[in-house]
């Protein structure tokens with residue numbers, strides 16, 4: 397775990413991101429980022445259910461760059477081959493700033509350990 401100080405949340409982006417999350421993401425990923433029950437269990441068609449974005453999931457495991465691409469490009473950002481995937485592509489609906497804002501909002505669900513880890517992995521894959 398990194399000893400470096402946590403970067404403070406950008407409150408303006410957090411406020412912008414909340415309603416964007418509620419309107420575009422909550423239906424699948426849960427109002428509070430809790431995801432789907434049994435999100436690790438593939439459906440009959442082989443697809444994975446929407447994972448949580450809170451500290452119980454693995455969103456905080458990924459760098460800002462990867463999260464940005466996952467939201468902008470949806471399933472196109474995954475190398476899943478023929479496995480069905482149900483994450484929509486939001487690059488056609490959300491601006492660059494809106495995508496950054498929704499990521500900033502999701503950080504509010506992470507504790508200091510998750511945020512420190514995510515900050516560290518982001519060094520090698522920052523926002524585009």
Ligand code: HEC
Pocket residue numbers: 416417420421422423424425443444445446447448449453454455456458463466467474476480481482483484486498
């Ligand atoms: C129609 C349902 C649906 C909606 C709406 C949706 N997602 Fe997803 N999302 C998924 C699914 C399903 C996956 C898992 C895809 C896979 O691994 O095959 C996923 C994966 C992700 C991932 C990468 C996995 C991880 O580590 O957490 C991120 C980040 C993400 N979604 C963010 C968002 C954000 C932000 C929004 C709103 C702008 C959103 N999603 C809206 C279904 C959805």
